[in-house]
Amino acid sequence: MTRHEWPLFEVFVRAKRGLNHVHVGSLRAADHQMALHHARDLYTRRNEGVSIWVVRSDDVAASSPGEKEAFFAPSGDKVYRHPTYYSIPDSVPHI
């Protein structure tokens, strides 16, 4: 008998104090519903999370390591893209 493996899912959890969902790991599940349940059991046991997203790993398009230079190096010398010369008003949070 061949053993069929469940597909891989990537898990994103938003922490209580966090503003965005953060990738925390992956797991195997038969479908999205089971993946959500498994994610709850694997990644929020220590009272971390308030929201979970799961995405099929094969639905994630990733940049290739071979293209790293062309993708990321050109921004390395453009310090003027950091808006450090602006003063941020006190009423603007989360920056």
Place this chain on the structure above:
Amino acid sequence: MSFDAAYEALTDHDDDARWAYGTGFTDPLAGVDTAVPSGVEPAELAAYCLMLGDDALIMSHRLQQWVTRAPELEDELAIANIALDLLGQARLLLSRAGEVEGAGRDEDALAYLRGESEFRNVRLAEHADADFAHLVARLLAFSAWRLALLDRLTASADPVLAAVAAKGVKEVTYHRDYAAQWVVRLGDGTPLSHERMQAAVDAVLPLTGELYATHEVERRLAEAGVAVDPADLRGEADAVWEQVLRAATLRAAPVPGDVPARAGHTRALGEILAELQVVARSTPGGVW
């Protein structure tokens, strides 16, 4: 920083955001009045706490035996989490039983040093699972019944039982959901999984008759507004089974009535206690 202050940072709750792990854990019994409600016999309240506590303790142990044997790593952790939830409920209930009893026995003494005949759990909790289908069928039976029970117990005249129930309702809701999902998946799956899930339902449902039989302690405490009469839970649990079995394309199995309430145990309890108590009994009072 002096050595004495080394741990202060760990309990600094003003700065939760630094911690990868969650903080802000709560004590379910904080601020709860622990006096025995007036008009209630302490021995009866202790016996009732032992019933509900032993159900959770023995069911938890059976679930723990699935750790390293579950079909998938993810499900193993889910089962371990459920076992831990039930163990937590058992600890609160056994502690309450010991405190009300007033004979100086704490949760450990009650869990580790009682003999087989002193355990008051339902026999369903001690039943060994032949396979994963049996496990999820038994977990569905146990948690559908316990959720209906805890839900009503949140209105108990005993504030401690009400607080333990309020915490347990959220936990057991998840247990029931987990079990129901697997019963539906396996029942409405392949011909082989359907056949094996049906066999599990046929084996487990007939064991559930005792869950709805009323023990005299339960009857008297229910009249005092402290306990729940299990006879009242049948309708809700039946509705859950009906819904799950329909979605799972499975047929029900007969549930015998007229079963005595919490009357004795199967041989399985002796095996469970041998494993559960061996360390505590071989090193009395041991601490490490």
